[in-house]
Amino acid sequence: MEKTAKTLLFQILSVLTFCAVADFSAGSVLEGMKEKFYIIPGLLTIVPPLVGLRGNIGCALGSRLGTALHLGTLRPKFSRDWELVGNALAAIFLSIVGSLTVVIVSLVLRGLVGLPSLFGDLVVIALLSGVLAGIPITFLTILVAFLSFRRRWDPDNVTGPVMTTLGDIVTMLSIYLVVLWWG
Amino acid sequence: MRFWRTVAETYLAVVICAFISFFSGLLAEYSLSLFYTFPFLLVMVPPINDIAGNVGTILGARLSSALHLGTIAPRRKGELYSNMKIVSISSLLMYAVVSLVFFLYLMLAGGSGRLALVMLLSGLILTPMVILSSTFLSLLSFAKGLDPDNITGPLITSLCDVLGMCSLLLSARLLL
Numbered sequence: 001m002e003k004t005a006k007t008l009l010f011q012i013l014s015v016l017t018f019c020a021v022a023d024f025s026a027g028s029v030l031e032g033m034k035e036k037f038y039i040i041p042g043l044l045t046i047v048p049p050l051v052g053l054r055g056n057i058g059c060a061l062g063s064r065l066g067t068a069l070h071l072g073t074l075r076p077k078f079s080r081d082w083e084l085v086g087n088a089l090a091a092i093f094l095s096i097v098g099s100l101t102v103v104i105v106s107l108v109l110r111g112l113v114g115l116p117s118l119f120g121d122l123v124v125i126a127l128l129s130g131v132l133a134g135i136p137i138t139f140l141t142i143l144v145a146f147l148s149f150r151r152r153w154d155p156d157n158v159t160g161p162v163m164t165t166l167g168d169i170v171t172m173l174s175i176y177l178v179v180l181w182w183g
Numbered sequence: 184m185r186f187w188r189t190v191a192e193t194y195l196a197v198v199i200c201a202f203i204s205f206f207s208g209l210l211a212e213y214s215l216s217l218f219y220t221f222p223f224l225l226v227m228v229p230p231i232n233d234i235a236g237n238v239g240t241i242l243g244a245r246l247s248s249a250l251h252l253g254t255i256a257p258r259r260k261g262e263l264y265s266n267m268k269i270v271s272i273s274s275l276l277m278y279a280v281v282s283l284v285f286f287l288y289l290m291l292a293g294g295s296g297r298l299a300l301v302m303l304l305s306g307l308i309l310t311p312m313v314i315l316s317s318t319f320l321s322l323l324s325f326a327k328g329l330d331p332d333n334i335t336g337p338l339i340t341s342l343c344d345v346l347g348m349c350s351l352l353l354s355a356r357l358l359l
Contacts, residue, residue, distance in 0.1 A: 005269055012273040016237055020281045023233045024288070027226035034225065037215065044215065045208035048344050052204045053197055055236070056337035060193050063244045063332035070248050090189045094197065101194075102201040109205050115212075156248050160240035161233075164340055168229055 011157045019165040026168040036179055042117025049102045054133050054171040055164035058141045061091045062159025065145040076146040088138050095134030099126045129174040137167050192333040200341035207344035223294040227302050232347035235309045236340035238274040239317040243335030246321040271314050278306025304354040
C-alpha cells in the first residue's frame with residue numbers, strides 16, 4: 001500500500017506539474033486576447049464553455065479508454081477496432097454538435113440576462129474553432145492514453161489532466177486564430 | 184463500445200456543462216475591469232480552474248475504474264478514502280508549488296507578488312469543494328446506472344470553472 005501510494009502521488013504530481021506549466025501558456029493567450037473581449041461582446045462568455053467542452057470530450061474519451069484498457073477490452077495500439085474507432089468518432093461528433101449547442105445555450109442565456117452579443121459571428125467562430133480543435137484533440141487523447149498505458153502509467157491519472165490542459169491550449173489557440181482571421 | 188449510449192451520456196453531460204460554464208464566462212465578463220486593473224490576474228484563471236478540474240477528473244476516473252472493477256463497493260470503502268486522501272494532498276501541494284512558480288514569474292514580469300497569495304488562497308478554498316463534489320458525482324452516477332466515465336469528468340471540470348472563478352474573485356477581494 002505504501003509503495004502504491006507513493007507511485008500514485010508521484011504520477012499525479014508529475015502530470016499536474018506538466019499541466020500547470022502548460023496552463024500558464026493558455027493564460028497568456030487569454031491575457032494577449034484581452035482587447036478582443038471589448039471589441040466582440042460575448043466572446044469572453046463563450047471562452048470557458050468552449051474550452052471546457054473540448055477538455056470534457058477529451059477527458060471523457062480518455063476515461064473510457066482507460067477503463068477499456070484496464071478491463072482488457074482494448075489493446076494499446078492504433079487499429080480499426082470498433083472499441084477505438086467508435087470512441088474516436090463519438091468524440092469528434094460530440095465536438096462539432098457540442099460546440100454549436102454550447103455557444104447557442106451561452107448566447108441565449110446572455111440574451112436572457114440582457115447582455116448584447118454578436119450572435120452570428122460567435123456561432124461561426126465557435127464552429128470553426130470546433131473543427132480546428134476537435135480532430136487534433138481526439139487524436140492526442142488516444143495517443144496519450146496508449147503511451148501512458150504502454151509505459152505502465154495508469155491512464156486514469158494521465159489522460160484527464162493532460163487532455164483538459166492540451167484541450168485548453170489547442171482551443172484557446174484555435175479561438176484566437178479564428179478571431180484574428182475573422183477580424 | 185456502445186456508440187449512441189456514449190454519445191447520449193456525454194452530450195447530456197456537455198450540455199449541462201455549458202449551462203454551468205456559462206456563469207464562469209459571465210462572471211469573468213462582469214469582472215473585466217478587475218482584470219484590467221490588475222494585469223496578470225487573467226493569467227491565473229486557467230491554472231486555478233485546471234488544477235481543481237484535473238484533481239477532480241483524476242479522482243473521478245480512478246473511482247470510476249474502481250467501481251467498474253468492484254474494488255469500491257457499498258461495503259468496501261477503504262479504497263475510496265485512500266483515493267480521496269492522496270488526491271487532496273496532491274491538490275494542496277500543487278497549489279503551493281504553482282503559487283510559488285507564479286510568484287517567481289511575477290517577480291520577473293514585474294507584477295505584484297500579492298497575486299501569488301491570491302492564487303494560494305483560491306486553491307485552499309477550492310480543494311475540499313472539488314474532492315467532495317467529484318466523489319459525490321462518481322458514486323451517484325454509478326448508483327444511478329450511468330457510466331461515471333462519461334459524467335464525472337465533464338461535470339467536475341465545468342463546476343471547477345465556476346467554483347474557480349468564484350474563489351479567485353473572492354480571494355482577490357479579500358487580499359487586493
